[in-house]
Amino acid sequence: MEILSTQNARVKEWAQLLEKKYRDKQEKFIIEGIHLVSEALRSDWDIQYIVYDTEKGIPAELQTDIASYSGGAQYVAVSEAVLAKCTDTRTPQPVFAIVYKRNALLQSILTEPKGIVIVLDGVQDPGNVGTIIRSADASGAAGVILGQGCADLYNPKTIRSTMGSLFHLPVLEGSLQEILPAAKEQGAVLLSTSLQAEKSCYTYDFGGGAWIVIGNEGKGISASTAAMVDEHILIPMQGQAESLNAAMASTILLFEAMRQRGV
Template sequence: MEILSTQNARVKEWAQLLEKKHRDKQEKFIIEGIHLVSEALRSDWDIQYIVYDTDKGIPAELREDISTYSGGAQYVAVSQAVLEKCTDTKTPQPVFAIVYKRNALLSTLLTDEQGIVMVLDGVQDPGNVGTIIRSADASGAKGIVLGKGCADLYNPKTIRSTMGSLFHLPVLESDLTEVLPAARKQGARLISTSLQGSTSCYEYDFHSGAWIVIGNEGKGISEQTAALVEEHVLIPMQGQAESLNAAMASTVLLFEAMRQRGFN
């Protein structure tokens, strides 16, 4: 299939996915570039369309991934103008894909009582949300929970910041007032960071797992969430900076948990 006009109805539908309200309505999102499309193919996500530059053809880097992909994606060649209309980056990538959303089940995150789960409460910066997902993936976390008020998981900036980790581990978007009590009931330990915490994160025992709650960049965790958190840990700092941003604090905790739990 080939589409050259930006006025094509399908192209207009794709371009709408740059806006959250249309992503929510269509239950789909757009990913740009060879790396992200490759990660989606390798992870066997449900891809509707793979769209590429008609002059350049399907990128050679994707051909092996396409050959082993078990899904039923349709392949569409388009003009440079269509690529520009449907992508978020200043320099349009030679390929993008339309992918169906996938929301994890809470039961998936509760199957391992000793797992590490990152919980984000009102983290509004797409770069922070994406980086935390990437760090959770890199450190072997069980999954991620995004509470209300977080940056949209499917925002192009969030997706780029995950560098493909979005496709590697379960991400649940839900109401923390429902998820966290259920997790506690299953035996999960809920911890958060605090400058007033009495226990250093390097002294805290992560061996039996933890649900690590990270709050809004300026306000921290909400009162409702704070009421559910059982323990607070401190990230020690020697310099003059007052605090770390949400992504850096998350990464420190995730990799300390990985270190304690037997990384060699």
């Protein structure tokens, strides 16, 4: 199939996915570039369309992944103008894909009672959210929970920041007021950072698992979430900086937990 006009109805539908309301309505999102498309193919996500530059053809780097992909994606060649209309990056990528959302089930995260789960409460920066998902993936976390008020998981900036990690572990969007009590009923320990805490993250025992709550970049965690937290720990700092950003704090805690758990 080939589409050259930006006025094509299908192209208009794809371009709408750059906006959250249409992603929510269609239950789909758009990923841009060879790396992200490759990760989606390797993870056997449900891809509707793989769209590529008609002059350049399907990127050679994707051929092996396409050959082993078990899904039923349709392949569409388009003009450079169509690529530009449907992508968020300043320089249009040679390929993008339309991917169906895969809503992670809470149960898939709860089934690992001693797992490390990162919980985001109002983390609004897409780059921070994406980086945290990437760190969670790299450190072997059981999953990531995005509470209300967080940057949209399917925002193109969030997706780019995950570098494909979105496809590797359960990531769930939902209400913390519903999810966290369910986790605590299953024995999860809710942990958060505090400058007033006495216990260091380097002496806290992560061996039994933990749900680590990370709050808004400026305000911290909400009062309703804070009321459910079981323990507070401190990330020791020697310099004069007052705090770390959400992504850096998350990464330190995730990798300390990984270190303690035998890696």
